[in-house]
Amino acid sequence: GAVVSQHPSRVICKSGTSVKIECRSLDFQATTMFWYRQFPKQSLMLMATSNEGSKATYEQGVEKDKFLINHASLTLSTLTVTSAHPEDSSFYICSARRDSTTEAFFGQGTRLTVV
Amino acid sequence: AQSVTQLDSQVPVFEEAPVELRCNYSSSVSVYLFWYVQYPNQGLQLLLKYLSGSTLVKGINGFEAEFNKSQTSFHLRKPSVHISDTAEYFCAVSPPGSNQFYFGTGTSLTVIP
Numbered sequence: 001g002a003v004v005s006q007h008p009s010r011v012i013c014k015s016g017t018s019v020k021i022e023c024r025s026l027d028f029q030a031t032t033m034f035w036y037r038q039f040p041k042q043s044l045m046l047m048a049t050s051n052e053g054s055k056a057t058y059e060q061g062v063e064k065d066k067f068l069i070n071h072a073s074l075t076l077s078t079l080t081v082t083s084a085h086p087e088d089s090s091f092y093i094c095s096a097r098r099d100s101t102t103e104a105f106f107g108q109g110t111r112l113t114v115v
Numbered sequence: 116a117q118s119v120t121q122l123d124s125q126v127p128v129f130e131e132a133p134v135e136l137r138c139n140y141s142s143s144v145s146v147y148l149f150w151y152v153q154y155p156n157q158g159l160q161l162l163l164k165y166l167s168g169s170t171l172v173k174g175i176n177g178f179e180a181e182f183n184k185s186q187t188s189f190h191l192r193k194p195s196v197h198i199s200d201t202a203e204y205f206c207a208v209s210p211p212g213s214n215q216f217y218f219g220t221g222t223s224l225t226v227i228p
Contacts, residue, residue: 006158032214043205043220044159093158100212101166103149106158 002028004096006107013084021079021110023071023094029074030096034104035067038091050077084114117142117208121219128196129227130187136191136222138180138206146208148189149216150180165189165206176200201226 003026012029013019023033031052048058048069056069066088068080079098081088091111095104118141121124140146147166151159163174170182180191189206206219 004158034214034216041223043218046216049214061126063133072162091156093157095216097214100209100214101147103161103164104207104216106151106160109156 002026002096002098002105004030004105004107004112005093006094008110009108010111011113013112015085015114017085018080018082019084020037021092021094021112021114023077023096023107025075025096025105028096028098030077030098031074033071033077033094033096035069035077035079036093036095038093038109044093047079050078081112086114089111089114106112117146117210117215117217119206119208119217121204121206121222123219123222125223125225127225127227128197131195133194134192134196134200134224136204136206136224138189138191138219140187140189140206140208142187142208142210144210146191146210148180148182149184149209150174150178150189150191151205151208151223152176153205153206155202162191196224196226198226198228200224 005024007022033050035047047062048056050056050069050071058064071077093109094107120139122137149164150162163172165182175177204222
């Protein structure tokens with residue numbers, strides 16, 4: 001199957017700093033990528049849908065100024081958590097689809113800890 | 116609008132016993148159906164998918180699922196589980212032509228030695 005690579009897998013940062021997470025589709029072009037947040041023992045919460053070359057579409061309740069998403073190319077989307085606080089600590093997962101007839105391929109996830 | 120219900124949040128089962136993880140969905144249009152597995156601190160891995168055709172779908176690791184349109188269900192089954200099957204399982208639907216995925220709340224499968 002297709003491969004989606006997410007980096008870093010773990011990051012610890014100080015409160016008030018910013019953290020960037022990368023999501024790459026390694027062997028296919030992804031017009032659309034998705035960013036999820038997952039709390040312990042819970043399902044995935046869709047944060048935003050990232051479209052190449054245009055602004056991301058954020059889900060209700062997600063602060064677009066705090067969670068900056070850039071989809072600069074067909075194989076790369078980034079999520080930047082700005083001015084991180086301890087409550088932003090979570091597991092963030094990206095996914096990508098070739099098109100609407102295929103499954104979503106997921107990255108390995110990023111465990112963010114803000115101290 | 117679409118929604119996915121996974122009725123069982125936790126399923127403990129003894130090793131080598133069969134298991135069924137339930138998934139029901141609600142949709143006003145036809146949908147594609149998926150089952151994913153998530154191991155601790157990892158992303159999601161596709162187990163199987165139903166797009167069209169035969170309603171019985173076989174996936175990886177010995178799992179299979181059956182699409183039942185009248186009952187709007189897509190239950191996941193395995194005849195004999197292993198310790199390594201202990202993980203979180205998510206059912207998801209996606210309307211054809213849409214990039215959106217709608218996930219259930221997940222079922223935690225614990226295989227007991």
